[in-house]
Amino acid sequence: MSDVPTLAVENLETHFFTKAGVAKAVDGVSFSVGRGEIMGLVGESGSGKSVTGFSILGLVDPPGRVVGGKVLFNGEDLIGASEQRMQKLRGNKIAMIFQDPMMTLNPVLRIDTQMIETVLAHEKVSKETARQRSRDTLAQVGIPSPEERMRAYPHQFSGGMRQRVAIAIALLNKPDLIVADEPTTALDVTIQGQILYEAQKLCRETGTALIWITHDLAVVAGLADKISVMYAGRLAEQGTIDDVLDHPVHPYTIGLLGSVPGHNTRGQRLYQIPGMTPSLLSLPDGCAFKERCEFSDAACALRQEITEPVPGRAVRCCHPQIEAAR
Amino acid sequence: MSVFIIRRLMQSVLVVWIMSLLVFVGVNIVGDPVDMLVNPEADQAEIERFIKDLGLDRPLHEQYWYFLLNALKGDLGNSFIFNQPALKLIVQRIPATFELAIVALLMAIIVGIPLGVYAGLKPDGKISKTIMATSILGFSLPTFWVGMMMIMVFAVMLGWSPSYGRGETASLFGIEFSFLTWNGLRHLFLPALNLSLFKMSLVIRLARAGTREVVHQDYIKFARAKGLSQNRIIFVHLMKNIMIPVVTVLGLEFGGLIAFSVVTETVFSWPGMGKLIIDALNNLDRPVVVAYLMIIVVIFVVINLVVDVLYSILDPRVRLQDLKG
Structure with missing residues (x-):
């Protein structure tokens, strides 16, 4: 019993069928969260992290649809579960906190x-x-x-x-799992600190699993046990919080961490990742990050599989920067 | 709340006074009732005596002053035609008109809101498209024509319901009402439906627009994330939000219903205020016209006040006492 994680997401695919084409908002995302564990789900706007959250609760609005994968909640697959079953779980066993507190209450x-x-x-x-x-x-x-x-x-x-x-x-209703979609983004820093503290205390005390969706690496650093970095609907890197933040392996994570102002010398230009996020409507077959990546070569044009270049770390990249990390 | 109501009442008095001035002057500078009322064979002396009796020889501002003094005592003058107090004539007709207008309003709400919400929830469905297309007819067909068609189809061809009058009435609080008897109800149905068609279309469109907007709000998604049933979300979370614009608009339109009832009452020979005002206008019966318009002004003022109070109940963000500053 204890080895079944509270939530295991396997190869989740959520696509939006728009007039302009199919937007692969979530494209093969996997992770798991155990009892009392906190996972940070990090990515920039449009990377599919919120859609991942809604997919877990079965709350993706048309034209969006979960087209593949599994969402195993205490071992039960929620994809394809009846609406009644989901209604019973929502707000009871799985709760969600939304981004904008000004809009979530009636x-x-x-x-x-x-x-x-x-x-x-x-x-x-x-x-x-x-x-x-x-x-x-x-x-x-x-x-x-x-x-x-x-x-x-x-x-x-x-x-x-x-x-x-x-x-x-x-x-x-003392849920087993809480999906928090950027719940502190709209708040000022002191309130944010209090809420983070409360959230952490709660998970430790009640064994609630928590998925904390955010784009703020500082928040995750202080809160989460592990971290999943998403880019353009796909998982880029995943591992324990200290490993990933101290020794990032995926070029995107390296760039992301490099952009945090604290890492720069005063007076120098802030580092930024060159280029822009690709459109979700026309994602390349290969690595979605290859246009912006300094390490990219012909191998990047092929479909990337998740590998484990370092023990306990999942990375979707054919040039993991293991030496740079060390 | 009470401060707000007192303040509004004071404003209302001002509005009623300004309207009395406009209405009195407006009505008294058109036409000459003497031509209509005096026996054509009367001589000059008789005509002059008649004019003096009606007080029409005095300057307009003096006439207005007397009108105002009497109005404060509750006397809006005597009808030239019936030689009865104008106010009494109108008040006798009020229950018939109000009955018609209220039943029409209820029909508009009971039919309009469910249809509108349905059309808003399933905007691309065939049924929704039919509802919306029909509501355009409700907007655009003239009331008098629809009324006559209704009489032709339901009264003449099918014989389902009578085509004119109030039918049997029964007394409630000393006032005669049609809706208390079966026969009266049958008389009431067609004119009320005729009067309500326009408002029904309006309610459908308001409810649909409101629903379309509200279903995409975060708080509806959050309500779903709380695991609430579909019924609870629609009937509590959604309804209470869309009722805000519906109540505001319908409240204001209730005055319009009473005004529009002129047409319906004429088509269905419904003995209400509308029929009286048409006759009074034809005969230049000034006191009745003035009294009618004053009553309509008062009704509008009262309705506006009631809407504001209702609005504050529905939407807690509107705090009436906050309007002080």
């Missing part, structure tokens, strides 16, 4: 309504019990005087407070 419903309904949707308990649990959860995420605040409407909260409410809603 503006015309009170906080208590939005919390209590989440409890009642999954459990046959009295409204009073549900209310009590909502209040306790609000207190847990650090909302002062939760009893009073529950009767307020979302617009009466600040952005940080709203995100706490959204996190409280995610925690209500």
Whole structure:
């Protein structure tokens, strides 16, 4: 039992069938997260990290569709699961926190309504019990005087407070897995720090697995156990947080880490990866990063397979920079 | 809230007063009721006595001053034709018109919102496209023509329902209503449907537009991520949001329903205010026209107030007391 990870994603493919063509937003992504483990899913805008999150919950809107792969949640494949089954899992066993706290709460419903309904949707308990649990959860995420605040409407909260409410809603039914889609991007740094601390504490205490989607490497560095770097819908590199951040092997990860301002000498131009992200509509067969990569050669035009150049590290590149890492 | 209502009431008094000035002057500078009312064989002395009796010999501002003083006492003048208080004539007709307008409004909501939401949820479906195409007809066909067609088809050809009048009425709170008897209901159905078609189309379009916008909001996706049932999402999360524009527009349009009822009442010989005002205009019965217009102004003012209060209930972001500053 214990060797079954909470979530194992295998070769996930989510494509968007648009008029301009098929956009391969997620193209063969695999990873796994165990109990109490935190995984950072990192990539730039449009790299498919949010779509990966929505695919796990079965919430990809048309014209998008999961076309292949497996999402094994406690061993059960969620791809092709019935809508009723997903409805039972969502908000109960798998919760999600969205990016923009200003938009995730319904503006015309009170906080208590939005919390209590989440409890009642999954459990046959009295409204009073549900209310009590909502209040306790609000207190847990650090909302002062939760009893009073529950009767307020979302617009009466600040952005940080709203995100706490959204996190409280995610925690209500003690899920096994939380998918957090850039939950601190819209918040200021002090609030971000508090929320990261709370999230980490929660996972340690309750054994909840957490996928933290972000483009902020500093956030992941302080929070996650392992990291998956995505580029143009594909996994570029994956490994434990210290390994990847200290010794990146994939040229894209090296470039990404090199772009962090802290790594540069003062007064020097900031490093940037040359070129632009390719369009998802016309991805090359081979490595999507080859146009921007200083190591690229003819071998890069072939389809890249995931390899393990260093133990415990998955890399999709035919020129892993093992020497540079050392 | 109460501060807001008091402030609005004071504004309303101002609006009613300005309207009284406009209406009184406007109505009193067109036409000459004396020509219509006096016996053609009357001599000059009789005509002059008649003019004096009606107070038409005095300058306009003096006439207005007397009108205003009497209006404050609740007297809007006597009808030239019926020689009865104009206000009483109109008030007698109000229940018929209101009954018609309210039933039409209810029909528009009960039919319009489900159709609109459905069309918004499945925008590409065949049924949705049919609904939207039909709503264009509701907008563009003239009320009087549809009314006559309805009479022809349902009353004359099929004989399903009567074509004119209120039918049997029953008394409620001392007021006669048609909807309380089966016969009255049958009389009410066609004119109310006729009056509601335009608003129904409006509600369908509003509900569809609202639904299309709201379903793509993050909070709907979040509601799905919470594992709520489809019904809960549509009937609570979505409905409450789309009701905001629907209530605002319908509230304001309720006045329009009463005004439009002039046409429907004429086509279906419905004995309401609209029929009275048409007759009064034909006969240049100034006090009745003025009294009618004043009542319409008051109705609009009250409706606007009610809409604002309702709006604040539906949308918590609108805090009425915040409007102070």
